[in-house]
Amino acid sequence: MVSDYRIQGEQGEYEVVIGLEVHAQVVSKAKLFSGAATAFGAEPNTQVSLVDAAMPGMLPVPNRECIRQAVRTGMAIEAKINKWSRFDRKNYFYADLPQGYQISQLYHPLVGEGEITVSPDEKNPDKTKTIGVERIHVEQDAGKLMHDQHPTKSYVDLNRSGVALMEIVSKPDMRSPAEAGAYIRKLRSILRYVGSCDGNMEEGSMRADVNVSVRKPGEEFGTRTETKNVNSVRFVMQVIEYEAQRQVEAIENGEAIVQETRLFDPNTGTTRTLRSKEDAHDYRYFPDPDLLPLELDDAFLEECRASLPELPDAKLKRYEDLGISAYNAAVLTAEVETAAWFDRLLATGAEAKDASNWVNSVLPGILNAKDVDFADPRNTPEASAEILAMVAKGEISKGQAKEVFDLYLDEGGSPADIVEKKGMKQTSDTGAIEAKVDEVLAANADKVAEFKAGKEALFGFFVGQTMKAMQGKANPQVVNEILKAKLSS
Amino acid sequence: MSGLTDKTIAELRDGFRSGEFTAVEIAEGFNEAVAASDRLNAYVEKTPELALEAARAADAAKASGDLKPLSGIPIGMKDLFATEGVLTSAGSKMLANFKPPYESTVSGNLKAAGAGMLGKLNMDEFAMGSSNETCAHGNVISPWRREGSNAALTPGGSSGGSAAAVAAGIAPGATGTDTGGSIRQPAAFTGICGIKPTYGRCSRWGIVSFASSLDQAGPMAKTVRDCAIMLGAMAGFDPKDSTSIDAPIPDWEAGLSSDLKGKRVGVPKEYRIDGVPGEIQKLWDQGLEWLRDAGAEPVEISLPHTKYALPTYYIIAPAEASSNLARYDGVRYGLREMVEGGGLHDMYKATRADGFGAEVKRRIMIGTYVLSAGFYDAYFTKAQKVRALIKEDFRKAFETCDLILTPTAPSAAFGLGEKMSDPLAMYLNDVFAVPASLAGLPAMSVPGGLDDAGLPLGLHLIGKEMDEQTVLNAGLAIEERAPKIDMPEKWW
Numbered sequence: 007m008v009s010d011y012r013i014q015g016e017q018g019e020y021e022v023v024i025g026l027e028v029h030a031q032v033v034s035k036a037k038l039f040s041g042a043a044t045a046f047g048a049e050p051n052t053q054v055s056l057v058d059a060a061m062p063g064m065l066p067v068p069n070r071e072c073i074r075q076a077v078r079t080g081m082a083i084e085a086k087i088n089k090w091s092r093f094d095r096k097n098y099f100y101a102d103l104p105q106g107y108q109i110s111q112l113y114h115p116l117v118g119e120g121e122i123t124v125s126p127d128e129k130n131p132d133k134t135k136t137i138g139v140e141r142i143h144v145e146q147d148a149g150k151l152m153h154d155q156h157p158t159k160s161y162v163d164l165n166r167s168g169v170a171l172m173e174i175v176s177k178p179d180m181r182s183p184a185e186a187g188a189y190i191r192k193l194r195s196i197l198r199y200v201g202s203c204d205g206n207m208e209e210g211s212m213r214a215d216v217n218v219s220v221r222k223p224g225e226e227f228g229t230r231t232e233t234k235n236v237n238s239v240r241f242v243m244q245v246i247e248y249e250a251q252r253q254v255e256a257i258e259n260g261e262a263i264v265q266e267t268r269l270f271d272p273n274t275g276t277t278r279t280l281r282s283k284e285d286a287h288d289y290r291y292f293p294d295p296d297l298l299p300l301e302l303d304d305a306f307l308e309e310c311r312a313s314l315p316e317l318p319d320a321k322l323k324r325y326e327d328l329g330i331s332a333y334n335a336a337v338l339t340a341e342v343e344t345a346a347w348f349d350r351l352l353a354t355g356a357e358a359k360d361a362s363n364w365v366n367s368v369l370p371g372i373l374n375a376k377d378v379d380f381a382d383p384r385n386t387p388e389a390s391a392e393i394l395a396m397v398a399k400g401e402i403s404k405g406q407a408k409e410v411f412d413l414y415l416d417e418g419g420s421p422a423d424i425v426e427k428k429g430m431k432q433t434s435d436t437g438a439i440e441a442k443v444d445e446v447l448a449a450n451a452d453k454v455a456e457f458k459a460g461k462e463a464l465f466g467f468f469v470g471q472t473m474k475a476m477q478g479k480a481n482p483q484v485v486n487e488i489l490k491a492k493l494s495s
Numbered sequence: 496m497s498g499l500t501d502k503t504i505a506e507l508r509d510g511f512r513s514g515e516f517t518a519v520e521i522a523e524g525f526n527e528a529v530a531a532s533d534r535l536n537a538y539v540e541k542t543p544e545l546a547l548e549a550a551r552a553a554d555a556a557k558a559s560g561d562l563k564p565l566s567g568i569p570i571g572m573k574d575l576f577a578t579e580g581v582l583t584s585a586g587s588k589m590l591a592n593f594k595p596p597y598e599s600t601v602s603g604n605l606k607a608a609g610a611g612m613l614g615k616l617n618m619d620e621f622a623m624g625s626s627n628e629t630c631a632h633g634n635v636i637s638p639w640r641r642e643g644s645n646a647a648l649t650p651g652g653s654s655g656g657s658a659a660a661v662a663a664g665i666a667p668g669a670t671g672t673d674t675g676g677s678i679r680q681p682a683a684f685t686g687i688c689g690i691k692p693t694y695g696r697c698s699r700w701g702i703v704s705f706a707s708s709l710d711q712a713g714p715m716a717k718t719v720r721d722c723a724i725m726l727g728a729m730a731g732f733d734p735k736d737s738t739s740i741d742a743p744i745p746d747w748e749a750g751l752s753s754d755l756k757g758k759r760v761g762v763p764k765e766y767r768i769d770g771v772p773g774e775i776q777k778l779w780d781q782g783l784e785w786l787r788d789a790g791a792e793p794v795e796i797s798l799p800h801t802k803y804a805l806p807t808y809y810i811i812a813p814a815e816a817s818s819n820l821a822r823y824d825g826v827r828y829g830l831r832e833m834v835e836g837g838g839l840h841d842m843y844k845a846t847r848a849d850g851f852g853a854e855v856k857r858r859i860m861i862g863t864y865v866l867s868a869g870f871y872d873a874y875f876t877k878a879q880k881v882r883a884l885i886k887e888d889f890r891k892a893f894e895t896c897d898l899i900l901t902p903t904a905p906s907a908a909f910g911l912g913e914k915m916s917d918p919l920a921m922y923l924n925d926v927f928a929v930p931a932s933l934a935g936l937p938a939m940s941v942p943g944g945l946d947d948a949g950l951p952l953g954l955h956l957i958g959k960e961m962d963e964q965t966v967l968n969a970g971l972a973i974e975e976r977a978p979k980i981d982m983p984e985k986w987w
Contacts, residue, residue, distance in 0.1 A: 056597055060822040062590065063577045063599060063701040065736050097818050097866070101839055106821020160839075162826065290866035292875060295707035295815050296699075297737050 009126070009135075011182030013220060015254045022250040023227055024180035025217040026242070028193060030172045030203035031147065031210070032075045038146050038170035039066030039109060046209050050152070050163035058168040060104035065296050068093075072170035073300065075202035076116050076144045077310045079172060082200045082317055083139055085120025087307060091143075092299045097290040101162050102149035110145035110173075112291045116300065117142035122176075122196070123319060124188040131322075131336035137189050138177035147171050172203065178217065178227065183243035190214060190239050191340070195318050198342045213237045216270075218249040220257070228253070229263040233270050233277050244275045252277070321345055328358035334366045344380065347387050354391035357398065364394055364407075372411050384415055392421040400434040400481040401425065434481040436488065442475040443468075443488050457493060465489065499524040500664040501982070504568055504721040507667055511567035512557070518567035522550035522611055525569050528665045529613050534987035537650075537659040539574050539632045540582040541614040549611025556609070563609030565728050571666030573657050574615040575622055576602045576712070577701040581612075585703040586620040586630040586653075589823045589830050589850030599701025600733045601670065601712045608728035613666055616656030620852045621820065622677055622705040625924040627655030628915050629854040637685060637908055638663035638983045642949040648908045651681030651924075657715045658685040662982055668716035668725050672702060674709045675808050676904075676928025679940035682715055683903035683953025686942045686980045688970060689715040690722045693961050694935030695740035698733030704819040706812035707738070709932050717982075719941060719970040723747035726963065742961065750964045753972040756790035758965065761896030763798040766927070775902045775952065778943045782900055782954040782973060789972035796892040796899065800884040804930040807885065809922060810865050810878035811933070816855075817862025823850060857918065886934045893959050898969050901927045903940040903953030927955055937963045941970040942980050951980055 013020040037044060040057035057064045080087050092114040095107040120139040125131040149167035153160050174193065180186045194212060197203035204211050214237075219230035231253070233245045253263050267286070268277040316324070318339045325335035339345045344365075351361050369390065373380060393410055396402045402410060402425055410430065414421045425431050433439065446468060447454055457464040472485050499521055502510070510516055526543035546569040553566040577583045577595040584590045598606070606612075619629040626649040627635045637650035637659055650659040654671030658681035661669055671678035673691035682689030690713045697712040704710060714725030727748060732741040762783060767776075783793050825831035825846030832845035851859070865874035892899065904924055914921045931938035937960070940953040954973055958966035 059827055061595065061597070061828065062583070062585065062593070062703040062822070063595075063699070065700050067735060067737050095818050097821060099821065099824060099840075099843055101824075101826050104822060104827060106824060107818055288868045290818070290863065290868075290871075292814060292818070292866050292871070295738075296704075 009181035009185060011184065012223075013250050013254045015258050017258055018222060020220045020250070020254045020257075021181060021223045022246060023178050023219045023221060023230070024186050024246055025178035025230075026176045026180070026186060026189060027215040027217070028174045028176075028190065029213045029215075030174060030197055030205075031212070032072045032144070032170035032172055033202055033204055034069060034071045034075060034170055036069050036071070037168040038069055038072050038144060040168050042168065044169050048165055050161070050165060053165040054167065058104065058164055060106070066109060066294070068297065068300065069170065072144060073116065073302075074306075074310055075170075075200075076142060076172050077302065077307065078200050078314055079174075079197060079202045080117030080120060080142050081311055081314055082196050083120035083122050085139060085142065086118035087302070088114065088116055088118055089302045089307070090114065090299055091116045093294040093297045094291045095294045098287045100148070101160065102151050102164075102167070104149070104164060104167055108146050108148065109294055109297070111143035113293070114299075115141040115143035122189060122192055124185065124192045125336065126182065126184040126188040128336070129333070132332050135185060137179045137185070140175040140177050142172050142174045145171050145173060178219075183246040186216070186246055187239045187243045190242055192318070195340055195342070199315055199317055201315075207237050207239070210237060214242050216242055216245045216249075218246055218253070219263070220250050220253045228257075229265050231263065231266055231268050231277075233268045234280065236270050241270060241272055245270050245277060248276055318345075325358070325362070328352075330358055330362040334362045337366055338362065347380075351387035351391055351394075354388065354395070356391050356394045360394055360398065361390075364390060368408060369411070372408060372415070376412070376415055378415060384418065389414055389421055396422065396425060400483065401431050403432065403482060406430055406432075429479070432479050432481045433476065434484045436484060439472070439476065439480050439484055440488055442480070443472050443485070443492055446471040446475060447492060454493065465493070468493070500528045500667075502667065503717050504667045504724055505718070507568055508565070508724070511553070512562065518550035518553035518557070519547065521567055522546040522569050525613055525666065532663060532665045532987060535636050535638060535659050535663055535665070536633050537617055537635050537656045537663065537665060538571070538614040539584060539586075539617045539656070542581055542612050543614075545581070546611040546613045549606070549609065553609055553611075563607070564724070565605065566609035568609070568667060569611040569613045570605060570725070571613050571616045571657060571660045571669035572602055573654055573670045573672060574618050575672050575703045576670060577703070578602055578612065578615065582615055583703070584615075584631070585622070586618045586632060587850065587852070587855070588631040590703075591631065591830065593829055595701075597701060600698035600735065601702065601729045603701075604731060605670070605725075605728050610728065616654075616660055616666075616669055618656050619653035619677075620855050621703065621816070622653040622672055622674055622710075623816070623854050623858055624652040625676070625680060625921050626909070626911065626914060627652040627681075628911060629852050631852060634911055635659045636911065636987075638985075638987065639685060639908060639950055640983065640986070647911045648950070649684065649911050651684035651904075651908060653677040654681050654689070654715060658682055658687060658689070661685065661687045661715055661717060663985070663987070664982060668714055668721050670712060670729065671715045672705075672710055672712050673928075673932065674705050674711075674812060675932045676925035678713045678715060679928050679938060679953070679955060680904050680924055682940040683942075683955075684908035684951065686945075686951030686982065687715060687717055688719050688722050688939065688941050688974075689713060690726060690939040690963065690966065690970075691931070691937065692726060692730060692963050693740065693937045695738050696726075696730040696744075696937075696963070698731070698736040698739050700733055700735040706815040707819060708815060709808075709812055711932075719967055719974050720748060720751060722939070722970075723751055723967050740961075745964060747964055747967055750968075751971055752968050753789055753975050755786060755969060755972055758791040758898065758969070759794045759896040760786045760791045760969070761794055761796035761892055761899040763796050763801065763892070763899060763901065765798055765801055766901050771902070771905055774946050775905060778952050778954065779900070779902050782943055785973050785976040786900060786969060788976060789969075791969070791972075794896050796896055798885075798888045798892055798930065800881060800888050801930045803881045804885055804933055805922060805926055807878045807881045808925070808929040808933060809861070810874050811882060813858040813862035814865050814875050814878075815862070817859045817866065820851075820855070820859055823847065825850075854918070882933050885930055889930070889934045889936060889957075897959065897962075898965050899957040900969075901955045901957070903927060903955040907946045907948065907950035907952055931957045936960055937966050939966045939970050941973050942977060943973065944978050945980065
């Protein structure tokens with residue numbers, strides 16, 4: 007799929023070129039090189055080990071679980087896993103960086119090239135584009151400065167210091183804000199399926215550095231800017247829109263684009279210069295002499311691979327093969343919780359298409375009307391399964407299904423019990439229905455004659471009478487079939 | 496109880512065990528000697544109560560038959576080892592009041608083996624120096640003097656306090672650390688033994704880092720046997736240090752044997768560098784004779800790249816140090832200098848300008864320079880390549896020999912102040928010591944005799960990786976044959 011996103015300048019059309027560096031916090035109970043805990047929102051400086059505070063003589067020891075998560079993530083995007091990788095120190099001074107360097111991987115990352123298939127147009131999930139991933143490396147997060155605690159002093163919270171991050175670096179393969187948004191959404195989905203990152207962008211578990219340049223289509227790449235630490239899909243798209251427009255205007259005004267680091271202001275939707283290339287740090291990267299190269303054996307890699315769940319693309323294909331529409335399948339698979347929920351529903355034997363229609367089209371309406379979250383504990387796949395089973399058996403109508411679920415949310419218990427208790431169960435007992443049909447037809451011989459003479463609209467009347475005679479509990483489909491048979495004989 | 500402080504660790508241990516004297520008597524003897532040693536400036540912090548505490552525990556352990564390898568032995572601790580609740584300054588103003596809430600693995604191992612601690616020993620600032628003159632606490636003065644002179648001499652460095660303490664009888668043994676000769680050169684200057692084991696034998700956890708890929712702890716003591724005893728207690732795998740070697744620790748003391756039959760001693764032909772004084776050459780030849788006498792066969796070997804070892808070392812060590820010392824920024828611990836109305840960077844500058852001495856600053860600047868964009872490949876990458884070649888030289892050499900003999904240092908101890916104005920002359924002190932550091936090999940200095948001025952000279956033994964035993968055994972063979980060195984009479 008080729009993007010037709012263009013910036014209209016006065017001197018023609020421009021194409022935008024986007025690359026993303028996503029920092030994803032690794033799900034792990036302990037930090038990358040220390041045993042300290044990693045829970046979000048803890049009191050400042052309560053999750054800090056001697057290593058995290060860079061006390062004299064403290065040494066880093068790699069946490070196997072963090073490495074495992076990064077390897078599994080690499081496998082999930084079909085990337086090359088480097089069995090030999092190495093940690094480097096990135097040296098710079100800042101109060102939130104106790105060691106005076108960040109342990110990262112510049113020269114030999116853990117994960118090499120991979121790819122992610124995205125659907126930039128949510129309405130047409132079948133239209134896909136493959137975005138290359140250059141590498142994934144693991145590194146330490148920094149602490150946090152707090153400037154609002156004291157009129158003249160800043161405070162440092164080291165809880166986040168040393169927490170493991172994966173830096174997932176894309177190739178400059180994206181050409182529109184929509185593609186970048188789709189990439190982040192898909193990446194987030196994969197990370198959450200794998201369980202290597204919780205994907206919580208508000209809490210900062212995922213942040214993106216957005217590289218943007220513009221060019222006339224077909225020309226060489228332009229000079230790029232990098233906007234740091236953007237923490238929502240919407241903001242990433244805003245950065246791209248703003249930067250692309252700004253760069254086109256600059257170019258058309260005869261100004262050169264400066265390779266620089268920029269900062270996004272969510273309040274104005276604009277970016278501004280943070281530091282130019284001239285002010286860029288010289289990070290003096292070199293191999294961390296406190297750490298040996300990281301060597302992974304085949305058993306470890308096999309364990310990583312075996313532990314991978316069914317991933318979004320495979321699941322989507324499976325759903326489509328079950329007859330679920332591409333759109334519905336895309337919606338069902340986007341969030342790992344929804345997909346897991348739906349798989350539990352399928353596991354009860356529910357028919358896939360009916361189940362998908364129920365979950366995609368019916369359930370959201372009922373939940374929204376009652377302001378109940380999909381994740382609400384009452385909304386179990388088992389409850390939906392019971393309802394779908396009753397519909398399938400003809401025990402209740404589709405209309406009743408909604409009513410039953412509604413009652414279930416209010417009253418709890420099991421949907422089958424509700425149907426039983428409220429006497430909502432329809433009968434498909436053909437003998438009983440046939441008897442009533444016979445009675446109705448006998449009692450309305452004149453109308454039968456009119457019907458047979460061509461007044462077909464009377465069919466509804468017979469249905470209504472039969473249902474009334476059945477006290478509303480007959481399966482309408484069975485009633486229809488029997489009536490059709492009797493009236494055509 | 497005088498006389499106790501002249502004894503070796505083995506003698507103290509055996510005398511204590513046989514009931515000749517108690518551990519408390521040993522501790523009191525050394526505490527007294529330490530208290531009367533201020534003129535040497537060897538101790539930056541004295542901990543007589545800790546020495547006594549361990550001694551009382553040792554006496555109790557003896558009564559209950561629960562003795563540990565070093566029960567009854569008090570030792571001195573280089574001030575680079577973090578000691579819980581006790582000053583750990585690394586010889587720097589930056590950490591002048593730093594008392595860590597943790598104990599280094601090596602000092603903890605010694606404690607667990609029953610050893611007591613007499614105090615913290617002076618050293619060059621952050622272990623950077625060969626004369627003990629870069630220390631923020633003032634330099635150590637060697638107990639040794641040239642015959643007929645009262646001129647103050649260096650005990651060597653960086654483990655100068657440790658060396659002086661052992662030579663002066665104010666510690667029967669002491670810990671040292673060696674990055675490019677910091678155990679071996681001071682051992683040679685003070686007529687004692689010191690061994691740097693294979694890189695990774697001793698955990699670096701809790702030792703204030705200088706250059707991580709080179710730093711290695713080791714013992715300094717009067718005899719080879721004492722070194723074997725101490726090293727056995729210090730070494731061991733530590734999961735808290737990723738570079739620690741996961742291998743069993745042999746009983747080096749039990750393995751001691753000065754019979755070197757079947758061993759080949761390599762003498763590197765390239766080491767006969769210009770300007771080695773005649774008496775150093777003479778000692779070297781003598782050392783080879785002693786080893787031959789012990790049954791070893793001398794062979795000539797070639798270490799062609801070792802001539803680049805010193806410049807390689809002075810790129811890699813400062814590079815790592817420049818990064819390792821970035822943590823001393825005034826934010827969390829140690830010195831903090833604030834500037835009125837200033838910001839974070841003003842604090843950094845003021846703190847680091849005031850907290851670091853000239854030699855440390857020099858090495859931070861060299862290290863920063865060699866890692867900088869545009870210079871990285873020319874210096875750091877090239878140095879790493881040369882380091883690999885030096886390792887390869889040793890690997891090849893050890894195909895034809897089992898250990899290597901060289902002098903420890905190109906001269907005997909020099910006078911304090913003699914070389915401070917010439918860093919390069921100072922760096923040359925480590926010319927024989929540095930190659931083994933770059934290759935991570937075990938290496939030891941043992942006394943070989945005295946020079947014409949009556950100052951000790953050391954012989955240097957380098958072994959195969961993990962083969963400390965052969966190094967110790969060859970050291971023992973020399974020790975048995977070399978003229979016995981009498982430690983200097985107390986003048987301090």
